[in-house]
Amino acid sequence: MAEIMFWEAVRRAHDEEMTNDPNVICMGEDIGVVGGTYKATKGLYDKYGPERVIDTPISENSYTGLGIGASFLGVRPIIEIMSVNFAWLALDQIANSAAKVRYMSGGQLVAPVVVRSPGGTAHQLGAQHSARMEKVFMGVAGLRVVTPSTPKQAYGMLKSAVRCEDPVFINEHELMYNMKGEVPDEEYFHPLEGSETVREGRDVTLFGYNISVHWCLQAAEQLSQKHGIEAEVIDLYSLSPLDRQGITKSVSKTHRAVVVEEAEPIVGVGAEVMAIINEECFFELDAPPMRVSAVHVPIPYNHTMEKAAIPNAKDVVAAVLKMFGK
Amino acid sequence: MSLKIDDKKRLLREMLFSRRFEERCYEAYVERKIGGFLHLYPGQEACAHGVLEAARPGFDYVITSYRDHVHALKCGADPKAVMAELFAKETGICKGRGGSMHIFDVDKHFMGGYALVGGPFPLAAGIAKALQLQKREEIAVCFLGDAANNQGTFHESLNMAALWNLPVLYVCENNLYGIGTRIDRSTAVVDQYKRVSGYGIAAEQIDGQDVEAVYAAAVKAVKHVRSGKGPFFLELMTYRYRGHSMSDSNAYREKAEERRWSKRDPIIMLRDRLIEAGKLTREDYKALDDEILEEIENEIIKFAEESPEPDVAELEKYVFAENDPWVNGGPANG
Missing domain, CATH: 3.40.50.970 (Thiamin diphosphate (ThDP)-binding fold, Pyr/PP domains)
Structure with a gap:
């Protein structure tokens, strides 16, 4: 390897x-x-x-x-x-x-x-x-x-x-x-459907994909070390079709969900995942699901504004703490 | 190169069959047996028939727009299956999922009708790229209307076809109208063959009502493409008798213009030449017409009407491949 x-x-x-x-x-x-x-x-x-x-x-x-x-x-x-x-x-x-x-x-x-x-x-x-x-x-x-x-x-x-x-x-x-x-050194074929649990946790599920998986992992680490919250991180590597079963399974275990996306929230991955949660396991929820998304603007050139438009690991931590009333 | 008498007689039959097939579609549409959009071909028969007579239908790859029934038939598609498709039946050539604008017969190398104007330009270039890569003898033939030439895909695709010397014949059926807008009101350069000179592509403008002239020009064009000299652009001057589609009242055209074109009907012109040459009588023609009408009614329409509709339980079939092992990471993970 x-x-x-x-x-x-x-x-x-x-x-x-x-x-x-x-x-x-x-x-x-x-x-x-x-x-x-x-x-x-x-x-x-x-x-x-x-x-x-x-x-x-x-x-x-x-x-x-x-x-x-x-x-x-x-x-x-x-x-x-x-x-x-x-x-x-x-x-x-x-x-x-x-x-x-x-x-x-x-x-x-x-x-x-x-x-x-x-x-x-x-x-x-x-x-x-x-x-x-x-x-x-x-x-x-x-x-x-x-x-x-x-x-x-x-x-x-x-x-x-x-x-x-x-x-x-x-x-x-x-x-x-x-x-x-x-x-892997040997030939390897990755599935084109499904999702992957990249960190096990019991308190909340963080759904990410592509770059936001890394924000979720950073956030999960901080939540565990500083706040005693054990977050599960699910990598939604297949966006179409989305892994309904994987989403349902994890939310049914943690009873809380935060979807983290670099894109704007409107008609996005977060909206779709939340709809699946509503359809499949609404009564498993202990708190309303949340989205951490970009601000709905054309991305500005100014560096400070650009960073403000896009979420990061801190925003994920903040969303989870809010969900837990902390 | 000219056609033999037997070939001309066969062409006459095929063109008349196409005409009657399309006219019967019109009736079926009025009877609400056919739904959606329906774009008919009467008036333009010499284009598909003349060009494909010079190419090799069923061997060369053909692709076109939504006015596609006759191109499919000329490639060898079963007219019963085409009509059943228009009737939205499971026995239709695309199992009732495509409809008039999306006739496909891949076994006959008819690669489909597409409903985005100009969409097939790059697809045809891609088919030609595959043929070139696989060192095959077939060529790609792309039929589109004049109005498609105002899409970006026309310029982008012709550039790539010329740049990479791709074996593709682009046939422009110039019927002078893009739906209801006359060509001189939409297009700065009305002669379409002139527009490809910027890409260094060989081109010719031909009378698209004279099937023998179309055939002769297409023989040269096909030879050019098949011999590895790169793409060719053939502009055929033609006219559609009906509106753009069934929902088009056709009020934008002068009656005098329509009369002028109807005097140069591709089927009547060929018929009269055969009669003048003593190779056909008016009685022969009438018998041929009756035979075609009977075949359409008693075999084709009957088949389409009696065929079953698709099973709604199969609504989601054909979205993705079934049981593709690579979706799960290959046969080893299967």
Whole structure:
């Protein structure tokens, strides 16, 4: 088990899948000669050539559509969209073509594409480079949405997504590419459905995904050490479908829930998880569930304001203490 | 290259069949047997038939917009299954889940009808990319209307198709209207073939009512694409007889314009040439028409009407693959 960086894990998954299957290709802006803005495809251009590691023009909707069209004939494209903010432009092809062809063709045609893209608020990138779009993709029937919180997940999810027959959107994070973590030396495939209990606890469940899992873990540590509250942390790595069973099981155990998301609260992951809790285990609750979310504003450039717009571990601790009346 | 007499007679039958099929759809829509949106093809038959006569239907990959019934039929789709689809039946070609705008027959390499204007431009380029990568002989053929050329996907996809020398034939069926807006009111450059010159793509503008002219041009275009010379853009000047869809009253067109085009009907033009050449009589044509009408009524409509509806219990089928082991982390975890 070696400790490697998140980008190296993504790169390794690309490399192994491209070696395994000549139909696996990757495409996107600056992914070839340059090796990717976050190095996720570094060295692959030299290894596999321009036919399979494709530097695309800045035409997000159409190169995504091109990848989808290629997938109709058994090609397995891994499409990188440099930033989820640009994925708005590709939403037409992702939602209208990839996600719907299986259904509207009565099961005849499938689009096994992987679209991976980093979202999230990084460092003063401004309103048009700081979006969190997972809520948009989650609402599209026929599209799987996963979001890795560790290098191991990033590696194993990409490998499963490449082989899965469904279109998969992998929501990464700009701030996480240099995060280190252990990844198995042997080949590993991570599930695309379910959730993972990353810390056991009895008093409250903190639901996180992607970067917010780390805020939850930091908060759980502080709650345990300073306040004697044992928080369970659930990593919702699959956002579509959400793990109803896993959510219900944990809330039925702790009887309290806080959903932590970097995105705005409106029609978001938190809203959806709270709805599931209401539907599945309302009478298990000892307190109303809470959300820790971003402020509903376009992300400002000013650093202090930017930080104020996005939640952190302290906000999670504060929400839990409030829930416990402390 | 020109067509042999037997091929012309077969084409006449196929085009007339397409016309009668679509006219019967119109009636079925009025009878409320067909729901939703319905975009009919009468007037444009020479486009799909002429081009695909030059390509290899069932072998080459074809993709188009929501005006898709006739392209599917020409690729070899079973007309009974297409009509059953329009009737929303389980025996429909897409099991009643697609409808008029989404006919697919993947076995026949008909990759579907799509209802976002311009959506198929990149999908066709992607099919061509796969064919190139897999070193295959087939080509991609993408049929779209003139109005689709005002979408960004037109420019983005043609750029990539030219840049990567992709084996794709783009066919523009220029029927002069984007729903109710005449082309000169929506488009700065009315001649569509001129618009692709900026991408260095070979292009030609052809009379889309003359199936023999379409065929001859398409033979050259297909040869160009199949021989590895990259994409080709074929503009076919044509006209639809009905409104854009069944909900379109068609009040925006001059009657004189409609009369002018109806005098150049693709089926009548071919019929009259065969009669003039002494290869067909008016009686032959009448017999052919009767035979087609009977087939549509007694076999196709009958099949569609008598077929069962889909089972609502299967509403969620076809959203995702069933039992895909990779969802659970691979067969080892299965």
